[in-house]
Amino acid sequence: MTNRAIDHDADPWAEARVMLDMPGGMLNIAYEAVDRHVIHGRGNETAMLWLGKSGDRQDLSYADIARQSSRFANVLATHGLASGDSVFVLLGRVPELYIAALGTLKAGMVFTPLFSAFGPGPIRTRMEIGAAKVLVTTPELYKRKIAAWRDEISTLKLVLVTGEDATEGCVALGPAMEAASPDFDTVPTRPEDPALIHFTSGTTGRPKGAVHVHEAVLYHAFSGRHALDLTPGTTYWCTADPGWVTGTSYGIIAPLVQRVKMIVDEAEFDLNRWYGTIEREKVEVWYSAPTAIRMMMRAGSDVAKPYNFSSLRFLASVGEPLNPEAVVWSEKVFGKPFHDNWWQTETGGIMIANLPGMTVKPGAMGRPMPGIKAGIVKREDGTLKELGTGEIGELALRPGWPSMMRDYLNEQARYDKCFVDGWYLSGDLATRDQDGYFWFVGRADDLIKTSGHLVGPFEVESVLIEHPAVAEAGVIGLPDKTAGEIVKAYVTLNPGFTASAALEQDLRGHARKRLGPAVSPRAVVFRENLPKTRSGKIMRRLLKARELGLPEGDISTLETDEK
Ligand code: ATP
Ligand code: MG
Numbered sequence: 001m002t003n004r005a006i007d008h009d010a011d012p013w014a015e016a017r018v019m020l021d022m023p024g025g026m027l028n029i030a031y032e033a034v035d036r037h038v039i040h041g042r043g044n045e046t047a048m049l050w051l052g053k054s055g056d057r058q059d060l061s062y063a064d065i066a067r068q069s070s071r072f073a074n075v076l077a078t079h080g081l082a083s084g085d086s087v088f089v090l091l092g093r094v095p096e097l098y099i100a101a102l103g104t105l106k107a108g109m110v111f112t113p114l115f116s117a118f119g120p121g122p123i124r125t126r127m128e129i130g131a132a133k134v135l136v137t138t139p140e141l142y143k144r145k146i147a148a149w150r151d152e153i154s155t156l157k158l159v160l161v162t163g164e165d166a167t168e169g170c171v172a173l174g175p176a177m178e179a180a181s182p183d184f185d186t187v188p189t190r191p192e193d194p195a196l197i198h199f200t201s202g203t204t205g206r207p208k209g210a211v212h213v214h215e216a217v218l219y220h221a222f223s224g225r226h227a228l229d230l231t232p233g234t235t236y237w238c239t240a241d242p243g244w245v246t247g248t249s250y251g252i253i254a255p256l257v258q259r260v261k262m263i264v265d266e267a268e269f270d271l272n273r274w275y276g277t278i279e280r281e282k283v284e285v286w287y288s289a290p291t292a293i294r295m296m297m298r299a300g301s302d303v304a305k306p307y308n309f310s311s312l313r314f315l316a317s318v319g320e321p322l323n324p325e326a327v328v329w330s331e332k333v334f335g336k337p338f339h340d341n342w343w344q345t346e347t348g349g350i351m352i353a354n355l356p357g358m359t360v361k362p363g364a365m366g367r368p369m370p371g372i373k374a375g376i377v378k379r380e381d382g383t384l385k386e387l388g389t390g391e392i393g394e395l396a397l398r399p400g401w402p403s404m405m406r407d408y409l410n411e412q413a414r415y416d417k418c419f420v421d422g423w424y425l426s427g428d429l430a431t432r433d434q435d436g437y438f439w440f441v442g443r444a445d446d447l448i449k450t451s452g453h454l455v456g457p458f459e460v461e462s463v464l465i466e467h468p469a470v471a472e473a474g475v476i477g478l479p480d481k482t483a484g485e486i487v488k489a490y491v492t493l494n495p496g497f498t499a500s501a502a503l504e505q506d507l508r509g510h511a512r513k514r515l516g517p518a519v520s521p522r523a524v525v526f527r528e529n530l531p532k533t534r535s536g537k538i539m540r541r542l543l544k545a546r547e548l549g550l551p552e553g554d555i556s557t558l559e560t561d562e563k
Pocket of ligand 2: 200204344427
């Protein structure tokens with residue numbers, strides 16, 4: 001079915017409703033993602049090809065995952081846990097993570113992934129906010145990060161550790177799974193029952209715990225098909241970690257619901273490993289992020305030359321603005337452009353996208369997904385006004401799609417503030433062009449006002465990246481008596497370039513030529529690294545706080561730290 005043939009106005013998700021079973025009115029993500037395929041005779045197909053750090057491989061079929069996730073659900077049930085209890089999972093990208101996620105959902109409990117590289121503080125805060133009843137982790141992570149304060153989490157009833165040996169106070173997952181039955185009657189959850197809690201990336205401040213319900217699976221199915229071109233049997237690789245929403249919505253749920261063969265790589269980014277994986281496994285659809293793409297660009301296109309990328313049919317990117325330069329580069333290296341798409345933890349699924357077959361405008365996020373109504377709005381006289389073509393305002397969405405968050409945990413006021421006059425406010429600024437494409441301008445907090453101009457950091461960063469010396473750029477506004485704010489840029493350099501006063505001048509000259517004197521940076525500073533969240537987003541608020549000597553705020557998700 002083509003996009004145009006669907007009557008999205010009548011019931012945008014009708015197609016997904018027809019595709020899913022929903023037996024007896026039950027809507028359960030794990031049932032639809034795994035057991036449904038087994039019931040329909042597809043149990044032998046590969047669900048996941050797992051690539052271990054040190055070269056080992058595991059091929060898990062839909063039937064394998066169905067049985068193992070049932071065992072996991074039985075383990076939870078024998079410990080007296082009940083529907084609605086939250087199960088936190090602190091694991092790297094190992095099969096147990098995926099089994100635990102699906103088993104938790106089958107048991108009607110709430111899956112809450114935590115990025116495994118978090119330190120003890122961020123883990124503890126999130127477990128407190130989410131009233132964790134169960135934690136699944138490794139013995140090493142438990143001893144190093146959890147054991148010291150585990151007893152202080154009053155809600156915590158059970159800690160499961162991977163492997164065969166029980167660490168003190170924990171239950172070993174291996175023997176528990178062995179003893180459990182591979183049959184489990186999925187708890188008949190209803191569409192509005194909570195299924196997932198995802199913490200936001202903390203780019204703009206203290207992370208929020210967004211609650212999603214089982215009905216989200218309708219949207220995952222729908223958007224997986226239309227925004228990522230996932231069809232049964234597709235070899236698909238989502239490089240995001242399930243500790244972040246992309247790695248769950250499009251790294252577990254959407255691909256399994258669409259019956260694809262998922263590649264899961266346990267290792268961290270490694271250029272030759274990544275290129276080799278695409279070639280060897282014949283990856284067809286690849287979903288990645290701008291930070292990774294910029295790392296590939298930094299290494300240069302020669303590294304890519306020996307590899308054969310002819311299996312790739314669709315490339316997509318999310319998480320940060322995708323610089324036009326990156327789109328052009330990918331066309332050169334992979335023969336296909338990266339298709340940018342935009343969404344947030346709160347939206348649970350892709351909202352704005354360059355769909356397969358659509359003309360890609362480098363630098364644009366694409367158009368609203370079928371069934372999604374997006375607008376550019378501005379607050380005026382206490383109400384929201386929708387702006388026209390070319391105007392900059394806040395990107396807003398009409399609520400009502402299935403994967404929309406239902407709550408911010410323990411933060412009613414923060415949640416309520418997102419909904420105004422029938423719109424959901426995203427906190428991002430954008431413009432829409434005459435063809436209906438949306439262009440990212442910046443986070444509302446990052447907008448720079450200089451000499452009467454509104455400057456989005458993305459525009460300036462993208463221009464700097466066009467310069468052969470620049471690998472990455474972060475741009476902020478600093479207070480200035482005459483101009484209101486002045487633009488300052490931080491850049492990292494490509495190999496072969498060295499920081500110097502002459503290069504700084506050259507970069508400023510380049511930016512001035514492309515942007516004009518009012519908007520181009522007054523100063524360019526060279527850095528080894530830019531501060532980023534663990535999900536790879538540049539933390540501009542931190543550049544600014546450090547520059548101004550202000551408190552750094554919540555830095556629980558900070559990865560690279562170089563002042
Ligand atoms: P926090 O809300 O805690 O500050 P965060 O907003 O970074 O963190 P996420 O929900 O992981 O947490 O990220 C969503 C945000 O990422 C979007 O609001 C947007 O600012 C940015 N983003 C995602 N995709 C794109 C894109 N394609 N282009 C530009 N920005 C994007
Ligand atoms: Mg956000």
